[in-house]
Amino acid sequence: MPPHENTGHPRRWAILGVLVISLLVVVLDNTILNVALRTLADPVHGLGATQGELEWSINSYTLVFAGLLFTFGVLGDRAGRKRFLLIGLALFGLASLLSAYAQSPAQLIAARALMGVGGAAIMPVTLSIIANVFDPRERGRAIGVWAGAVGLAVAIGPVLGGALLEHYWWGSVFLINVPIVALGVVLVALLVPESRDPNPGRVDLLGVVLSVVGLVALSYGIIDGGEHGFDRLVVWGSIVGGLAVMAWFVAHERRSDHPSLDVRLFRVPRFAAPVAIVGLVFFAAMGVMFFSSFYLQLVRGYSPLETGLLFLPFAGAQLVFAPRSAAMVHRYGGKAVAAVGLILTAVALGAFAFIDATTPLWVVLVVFFLQGVGMANIMPPATESIMSALPREKAGVGSAVSNTVRQVAGALGVAVLGAVLSAVYRADVEPALRDLPAGARETAGESISGAYAAAGQLGPAAPQLIAVANDAFVTAMHWAAALAAIVAAVGVAVVLRWLPGRPATPTAAPTPAGEPELAGTA
Structure with a gap:
């Protein structure tokens, strides 16, 4: 075949647009949820969820998503990627309805787990379809657009969620998924071609x-x-x-x-290094995103809509820089781009260790922007490196590994950094609660949201409790942020030691002689 001939699908860019819509519904839900956490913790306007229940409302989705992702990638390769995408969208829409009308934290956690099933069917097939409808020479650009869609969802989600919470009940942040799902189903049915792996694996x-x-x-x-x-x-x-x-x-x-997860792949540095980078950065970033919403809404007193707007520098940086990352990798190499991205991310996360209740707002906005720029220059080169390490027909393997590690690391980041936040907050605030009534003491000692709820029943003693809770939360935030920055810094070391210094060649499939571990997956 002549080297100048494009082997991609004639409608590949329209198909990419449809896949972006399908991806938006998955990412949009999680970004909206970050803004809604404070409301869900409110016993009057929300569900009165504890911090642990809020963490589970995130992790029930991500753990189910991660556990099924690889298997659903295989099933999509076997049964048809278009068919699986439609099934995933339908399940996600149903779970969104159930989440919107949940009557307790437990019901919300269960509905979010079902949402994870739908998301696991959607995510892997989007990258697999991209790999199959695009010529390898265009794949890096297409993945950059795909990654930019994540930035778009990050931009839309907090603002949309904040606007909904300003005017409607908390369930509206889940109900908004339904029309997006409906549009996605119609467009997928009309435009996306069916594709399968000629030699699918077993479940x-x-x-x-x-x-x-x-x-x-x-x-x-x-x-x-x-x-x-x-x-x-x-x-x-x-x-x-x-x-x-x-x-x-x-x-x-x-x-x-x-x-379901070929652990032999992790013996190959050019595959394992970018996967490790993805895991480390999402471990650090998701935990920080969890507590930053409480910092903005409680410690700083911003409304949900104002909080959503304050996340725009992070989202805007993702939207602007992610699509350009592929060109940066082509010019400077994946190692240099990813290293700079991780350094910026580590600096931004570490900056939260110095932010307090009186820090000027512009400083917080700059920190969010730096984090967005950093993460925008990590995911595209890492994802392209992962996908390029496998043959084209096994794209589902690469996308599943990447997304599985990202979701697991994000869930563990929320759990670990959330545990640090809780433990330090509880130890710091406990001495100041000894004179409170037993019920108020227990509620205020659980989390800063509990302290605000308890303060509403204390009358003249409320301002003192709120001040103590704010101080304890900021101290806890500093410890969690420092740990997040250390994790991101470990990612820099991984990049410098193991990530290839020049762009991967997407047209070259790994050879059995050169990479026996990868040859086994081919």
Whole structure:
């Protein structure tokens, strides 16, 4: 075939637009949820959720999503990617309806888990379809647009969520997904071609069960320990049990001839390094995004809409810089671009360790902008490197690994940094609560949201409690932010040591002689 001939689908850019809409519904929901956390914690206008329940409202989605992602990628390759995309959109729309009308935190957590099932069917097939409808020479640009769509959702989500919460009840932030899903279903049915893997893999049911059980047990121990203390047997039993199940999962995957996650891939630096980078940056960033919403709405007193607008520098940076990242990689190499992106991200996350209740607002906006620029220059080169390490027909493997690690790391980031936040807050605020009534003392000691709820019943003593809670929260935020910055800094070391220094060649499939681990997946 002549080298100048484009092997992509004639409607590939229109198809990319449809896939962006499908991706928007997944990312939009999580960005909206960040702004809604404060309202969900309100016992009057929300569900009265504790900090642990709020963490589970995020993690029930992400852990189910991550546990099923790889398997659903295989099923999409087998049954048809278009068909799976339609099924995923329908499930996501149904779960959004159930979330909107949940009557308790437990119901919301369950509905969010169902939403994770739908998201797991949507996400892997979008990248797989991109890899199949685009010529390899255009794939980097297409992935840059795909990554830019994440920035668009990050931009739209907080502002839209804030506007909805200003005028409607909290359930509207989930109900908004339904018309987007409906539009996506129609456009997918009309425009997206069906595609399959000519040699699809088998489904690893035991691997799926082990991964979900292990991650849920590990997250439960971390979240519950952070909320109620790590001096209890159930906490350490859950953590150790979760780690043991995850070790069983890894051993099973190494022996299986049809693993849900081929752990042999992680022996190959050009595949493992970008996956590790994705995991480290999302571990750090998702935890910081979790507590920054409480900082803005409670400590600083901004409304949900104002909070959404304050996230715009982060979102705008993603939207502007992510599509240009592919050109930067072509010019300077993936190592240089990703290293600079991670350094900017680490600096931005570390800056939260110095932000307090009186920090000028422009400083906070600059920090959000730097974080957005940094993350915009991490995901595209990492994703392209991951996808380029596998043959074109096995694109589902690369997309599933990338997204699985991202979701697991994000969930663990929320759990671990949330646990640090809870533990430091509780230790710092406890001495000031001894003179309060028992009920108010217990509520205020759980979280800053609980302190604000308790303050509403204390009359003249309320301002003092709020001041103490704000100080304790800011101290806890500093510790969590410092840990996040350290994790991001580890990512810089991974980039400098293992990420390839020049752009990957997307047209070259790995050879069995050069990469036996990758050859096994081909």
